[in-house]
Structure formats: C-alpha cells, structure tokens
Amino acid sequence: MKIDFANLQLQHQMYKDEIETAVKNVMNKCNFIMGEEIDILERSLEKYTSVKYAITCGSGTDALLLAFMAADIKPGDEIITTPFTFISTSEMIALLGAKPVFVDIDEKTYNIDPAKIEKVITLKTKAILPVCLYGQPADIDEINKIARKYNLKVIIDGAQSFGAEYKGIKDSALGDIAITSFFPAKPLGCYGDGGAVFTNDELLAQKLRSLRIHGQSKRYHHKYIGLGARLDTIQAAVLNVKLSHxxxxxxxxxxxxxxxxxxxxxxxxxxxxxxxxxxxxxxxxxxxxxxxxxxxxxxxxxxxxxxxxxxxxxxxxxxxxxxxxxxxxxxxxxxxxxxxxxxxxxxxxxxxxxxxxxxxx
Incomplete structure (x- = not known):
C-alpha cells in the first residue's frame, strides 16, 4: 500500500469543477491583482472567524511581518516566543532587527509554557508571540493576563490552526493580531502561497491594508514603508471555493x-x-x-x-x-x-x- 501524506490530489478532484470555474472567471476578467475575489474572501473570512477585519496577503510569512510592522516593532525590541516551531516565526522578528526571546514549551501540548514567560520580560519586551502548533491554540487566557499586566501586544501565530477554537472562540480572534497561512498543505490551503492577518482594531486594520501595498494611503501616496505583499486574485478564487467546504x-x-x-x-x-x-x-x-x-x-x-x-x-x-x-x-x-x-x-x-x-x- 502507498499512502499520500496530505492527499491534495483527492481534494482537488472533489472540488475541481468549482475551482476551475472560479479561476477561469479571474482569467476572463484579467483582474489578477486585488480583484473582487479578494474582497469576497476577506468578508467570508471575517464571517467565519467572527473577527472584524481580515486582511489577506501573499503568505503566512508575509502575514507575520505585516503583523509586526503594524504593531510598530522596531530594531532592539524583544518578542517572546517559542523555539519549537517553523523558522518564519522568529525569522520575521530578526528581519526587523528585533530580538526573538525564547521560552520553553509545555511537554503535553508542545505550545509555549505561560508559566515561563514572565521571568524573561524586560523593558525592551513589546509582544508575546504564541504559536498554535499542529493546530491547537496555546493557553491564551494565561498569556493575555501577562500581556495586560505588562502592557504587551499578543500576536497569535495561527499558521497551522485556522478554524481551531479556544473556549469556543476561533483562534483568529484571540490576540490583538492573529495570522494564518494558506500554504497548500495547511488545513485551508490555496494553490500556491497565501496568508491573512486578523484584528478587531480598526486602526491596525487600516495600517495593515496600507502596509501590504507598499504603505499606500492612496495610489502613489505612501504613508508607511511597506511591502508588496498582496494575495493573488487567483489564489483568492481558489480559497473562496475551499472555504465554502x-x-x-x-x-x-x-x-x-x-x-x-x-x-x-x-x-x-x-x-x-x-x-x-x-x-x-x-x-x-x-x-x-x-x-x-x-x-x-x-x-x-x-x-x-x-x-x-x-x-x-x-x-x-x-x-x-x-x-x-x-x-x-x-x-x-x-x-x-x-x-x-x-x-x-x-x-x-x-x-x-x-x-x-x-x-x-
């Protein structure tokens, strides 16, 4: 017997007609960048997660970087996170010149151990970054208590956990900012790279939308130093179909x-x-x-x-x-x-x- 690890081929065959129709619609309209499918997807993500604002982007890694930039993370700042995860979690902290500060994990859940966070907080600490590893949310209530005590942001790395719940709340709604990835092998995957950032803060949402398009406030007017981090319209079309299932x-x-x-x-x-x-x-x-x-x-x-x-x-x-x-x-x-x-x-x-x-x- 030969077994498929993620079985993406079977899933494609199940939704093939819907996906091919959605992709052809984009091709026929030639709205490849920020087409209407992007807005449709973002509204659907907001409805699914019960988060006020969903901002799609080019990848889960882009989502992390955008989240840090929106939270105004600067060189020399510290973000507390876990050493047991994929490299992008800390890579994007380092890319901004900030410092990843590691805390060991809980032996049962493999997520960051809240009991070990407080002892590494310094005057340079700006945020706590729990990772919802393998799909399970971290102990967010305990993390939020610590964050409130020290006036820190909580940024949820939900790259593996879209749709997971903590005490009945979707993980995308748990922090000041949350991110996810739509990499093909993720529970909700597109046909290339993709990601999203979630927040209930209107000002953060406005900043995130601007940052993903080179910091634009309007065309050719740039409020921030930003990124080219948009989600392709074709990927949004794929995700619109897959999200419905x-x-x-x-x-x-x-x-x-x-x-x-x-x-x-x-x-x-x-x-x-x-x-x-x-x-x-x-x-x-x-x-x-x-x-x-x-x-x-x-x-x-x-x-x-x-x-x-x-x-x-x-x-x-x-x-x-x-x-x-x-x-x-x-x-x-x-x-x-x-x-x-x-x-x-x-x-x-x-x-x-x-x-x-x-x-x-």
Whole structure:
C-alpha cells in the first residue's frame, strides 16, 4: 500500500469543477491583482472567524511581518516566543532587527509554557508571540493576563490552526493580531502561497491594508514603508471555493484524528494531547517515539510517508546562533524535537490505511 501524506490530489478532484470555474472567471476578467475575489474572501473570512477585519496577503510569512510592522516593532525590541516551531516565526522578528526571546514549551501540548514567560520580560519586551502548533491554540487566557499586566501586544501565530477554537472562540480572534497561512498543505490551503492577518482594531486594520501595498494611503501616496505583499486574485478564487467546504473538511480531520487515537492507543507511543478547552484544526497528527529514525525508515519502505516537525529547535539553528543560546537551554523543546514524528494526516485517511499504519507501528 502507498499512502499520500496530505492527499491534495483527492481534494482537488472533489472540488475541481468549482475551482476551475472560479479561476477561469479571474482569467476572463484579467483582474489578477486585488480583484473582487479578494474582497469576497476577506468578508467570508471575517464571517467565519467572527473577527472584524481580515486582511489577506501573499503568505503566512508575509502575514507575520505585516503583523509586526503594524504593531510598530522596531530594531532592539524583544518578542517572546517559542523555539519549537517553523523558522518564519522568529525569522520575521530578526528581519526587523528585533530580538526573538525564547521560552520553553509545555511537554503535553508542545505550545509555549505561560508559566515561563514572565521571568524573561524586560523593558525592551513589546509582544508575546504564541504559536498554535499542529493546530491547537496555546493557553491564551494565561498569556493575555501577562500581556495586560505588562502592557504587551499578543500576536497569535495561527499558521497551522485556522478554524481551531479556544473556549469556543476561533483562534483568529484571540490576540490583538492573529495570522494564518494558506500554504497548500495547511488545513485551508490555496494553490500556491497565501496568508491573512486578523484584528478587531480598526486602526491596525487600516495600517495593515496600507502596509501590504507598499504603505499606500492612496495610489502613489505612501504613508508607511511597506511591502508588496498582496494575495493573488487567483489564489483568492481558489480559497473562496475551499472555504465554502472548509467546516466539513475540518470535521473530517477531527474524525480522522479521533480514529487514529483509537487505533494507536496502547502502543508504545506518546499520542497527541488536546486540552479540554481547545478544539484543534489537526494540521498534523504527531506522535512521539524513542527509536524515531529507525521507525521512519521502516515506514517509508512500506509506502508510508512521515515528516518531522521540527528536528532542530530554533535556538540551535545556525542563523539564530547570534542570540547566544546553547544546547540544554530549552530541554523540553530539545527532547520533543528528537522524538516527534508526523504521520499521514488529511480529511480522507481511510480506515484501511489507518489500520495498515497502526499495524506497522
């Protein structure tokens, strides 16, 4: 048996006619930049998330950079975040000349541990950046309490968690600013790069809209130093179709995760833990095991693809060495990075495939 990790081909076939019609409409109108599909998508995202303002952009990485710029992050400022995530989280902080300040993660959720945040706050700290890893929101109430105490912004990296919920609230609505990614393999993915920024603050929304189009206040009048970070109209057309089916796909992801947990329980593995007050988007189904490399090789030989998210924590990455962290500084992140492995996760994993994976494990 050969199993597809994300099964994007099957999803495309399911929505092919709708997507091709939507894309052809854009081509026929030739409104490739900031066409009407962008506005339609943004209004639909606002309705889905119950956030007042959704501002689309070129990628999840662009979304992070725009969020930091809108929050007026400057060189020398500090942002507290997690070392156990994808590089873009800290990369965009560093790109602005600000400093990522790492805090270790909770061993069960793999998200930033709020109990460790307060001790690293300094006069230079401007924001806290929790990552909703693998689709599960961080402990936002505790993080918000700390942020209010020290007058800090909370910027949610929801690149993997669009549609996830914390105490009944969509993760896009949880911080001062939240971002997501529409990279093809994300729970809601387009057919290239794409992202969005969310806020309930009207002034921040106005600034974000300007920043993504070179800081323009009106054509050829520039209020800010900005970016060329618009979402392509064709990608918006794809997302408009996929968003209309998204809740159904999200529920299927949750069913797949539930069935995985059932068939894998009792084996010598550590399975994903979801906090009682959270509802995950299940971007990944990630297990922990001691002999990961050996198991990964065996699974590959038997047609089962796997992925490691993430093998090297950010504090040990060469590009972050200037921060002065060393091995042992964030022991939980280091342990998890050596044990974590993601198995095929998409809305369409069949019982037959699941049993095959479970038996091999």
């Amino acid at each position: 998204y809740q159904k796909d999200l529920e299927l992801r949750r069913e797949v995760a539930s069935r995985y947990t059932k068939v894998l329980s009792g084996k010598d593995l550590i399975l994903p833990y979801i906090a009682n007050d959270c509802n995950s988007a299940w971007a990944q189904y990630s297990i922990r095991l001691k002999n990961r490399d050996e198991i990964q090789t065996k699974l590959k030989e038997n047609g089962i693809p796997t992925a490691i998210h993430y093998p090297v924590p950010l504090h040990l990455q060469e590009c972050m060495s200037y921060l002065g962290y060393k091995k042992g500084d964030f022991p939980i992140s280091e342990i998890i990075s050596n044990e974590i492995m993601s198995i095929p996760m998409n809305p369409y994993v069949s019982d037959k495939e699941m049993k095959y994976i479970a038996n091999l494990l």
